[in-house]
Amino acid sequence: xxKKILYPTDFxxxxxxxxxxxxxxxxxxxxxVVVLHVLNEKGIEAIALYASGSFDELLQRVEKExxxxxxxxxxxxxxxxxxxxxxxxxxxxxxxILKVExxxxxxxxxxxxxGRSNVKEMLLGSVSEKVIRKSKNPVLVxxx
Amino acid sequence: xxKKILYPTDFxxxxxxxxxxxxxxxxxxxxxVVVLHVLNEKGIEAIALYASGSFDELLQRVEKExxxxxxxxxxxxxxxxxxxxxxxxxxxxxxxILKVExxxxxxxxxxxxxGRSNVKEMLLGSVSEKVIRKSKNPVLVxxx
Numbered sequence: 001x002x003k004k005i006l007y008p009t010d011f012x013x014x015x016x017x018x019x020x021x022x023x024x025x026x027x028x029x030x031x032x033v034v035v036l037h038v039l040n041e042k043g044i045e046a047i048a049l050y051a052s053g054s055f056d057e058l059l060q061r062v063e064k065e066x067x068x069x070x071x072x073x074x075x076x077x078x079x080x081x082x083x084x085x086x087x088x089x090x091x092x093x094x095x096x097i098l099k100v101e102x103x104x105x106x107x108x109x110x111x112x113x114x115g116r117s118n119v120k121e122m123l124l125g126s127v128s129e130k131v132i133r134k135s136k137n138p139v140l141v142x143x144x
Numbered sequence: 145x146x147k148k149i150l151y152p153t154d155f156x157x158x159x160x161x162x163x164x165x166x167x168x169x170x171x172x173x174x175x176x177v178v179v180l181h182v183l184n185e186k187g188i189e190a191i192a193l194y195a196s197g198s199f200d201e202l203l204q205r206v207e208k209e210x211x212x213x214x215x216x217x218x219x220x221x222x223x224x225x226x227x228x229x230x231x232x233x234x235x236x237x238x239x240x241i242l243k244v245e246x247x248x249x250x251x252x253x254x255x256x257x258x259g260r261s262n263v264k265e266m267l268l269g270s271v272s273e274k275v276i277r278k279s280k281n282p283v284l285v286x287x288x
Contacts, residue, residue: 001168021282024145028172113276132257132276132285138165141276141283 001138004032006106008097008131011037011069014112018142019073022110023080025140032083034104035073037066038093063088093127098134109139145282146172150250152180152241152275155213158256162286163217166254167224169284176227178248179217181210182237207232237271242278253283 002025009015022033039062048055070086077084085104089096093115101109111128132139146169153159166177183206192199214230221228229248233240237259245253255272276283 001165021145024172026172028168028170129273129276132273136287138287139285141285143280143282 002028002030002108004034004104004106004108005030006034006036006097006101006104006109006137008036008038008093008100008109008111009073010093010112010115011066012112012114012116014114014142014144017144018110018112018140019076021140021142022077022082025110026080026082030082032085033077034085034087034100034106035070035077036087036089036097036100037070038096039063039066039088039090040093041090042092044090059090063090094130094134097127097131101135101137106137108137109135111139111141113141113143146174146252148176148178148248148250148252149174150178150180150241150245150248150253150281152182152237152244152253152255153217154181154237154256154259155210156256156258156260158258158286158288161288162254162256162284163220165284165286166221166226169252169254170224170226174226176229177221178229178231178244178250179214179221180231180233180241180244181214182240183207183210183232183234184237185234186236188234203234207234238274238278241271241275245279245281250281252281253279255283255285257285257287 005022007022044058044062045055048058066088074084074086087100111131113128114126128141149166151166188202189199192202210232218228218230231244255275257272258270272285
């Protein structure tokens with residue numbers, strides 16, 4: 001039921017809090033954690049345009065930052081005895097989270113209730129709310 | 145983290161599916177389950193009016209039905225070794241769920257993603273979505 005967990009993270013505080021709950025789920029049978037970070041393609045395009053920079057250069061930089069954050073999470077989870085898979089996707093957060101849920105055949109999702117983009121989320125609903133609505137598997141939502 | 149769980153139920157199928165997940169959480173430390181059913185006061189008033197019946201009579205009947213359902217859930221959970229507390233409240237589902245969360249000092253909530261009133265929920269969002277948004281504790285959302 002909790003054997004393989006998808007953990008989508010945007011490296012926000014509440015998202016990091018979720019790691020403690022994943023550790024606890026080990027006792028309920030969690031063996032593997034797929035850590036997913038989605039780089040928002042449209043967002044990167046917009047920033048590149050605004051900063052008159054190149055899309056590819058900016059992408060390379062945010063990918064590098066994400067990879068570093070992922071390595072830290074991987075170390076913490078491996079220390080707790082989990083099998084860990086890291087995935088960085090470039091696209092639309094909701095779409096890619098649901099795609100990876102399907103591809104990896106996970107049994108549950110653990111996610112923070114809110115991401116970084118607070119104001120936008122207050123207006124449009126959080127990515128997490130949409131994941132909860134659309135996912136096929138149970139979702140453990142961690143609150144701030 | 146999962147020591148005392150609040151399990152709000154409207155006795156729908158997906159809500160009953162949640163019981164299997166609660167059983168699994170036992171291994172992650174769940175000891176006590178507070179089973180909560182909220183009788184929607186406004187709904188009972190409306191039906192009593194429509195059916196030209198008395199509010200009190202109708203309330204008595206739905207309370208009896210709820211109590212029977214609760215007894216069955218209690219038996220299943222006790223068999224799995226949980227301490228169980230049953231609560232039937234008369235009021236507004238969202239408000240009462242959050243009130244009981246506070247009163248009982250639970251550490252997590254396990255809830256079905258959708259209740260019985262599907263059409264209304266498609267228009268207004270489900271009670272569960274509102275619970276996820278307003279609760280202080282992590283929420284495990286079970287999908288259909």
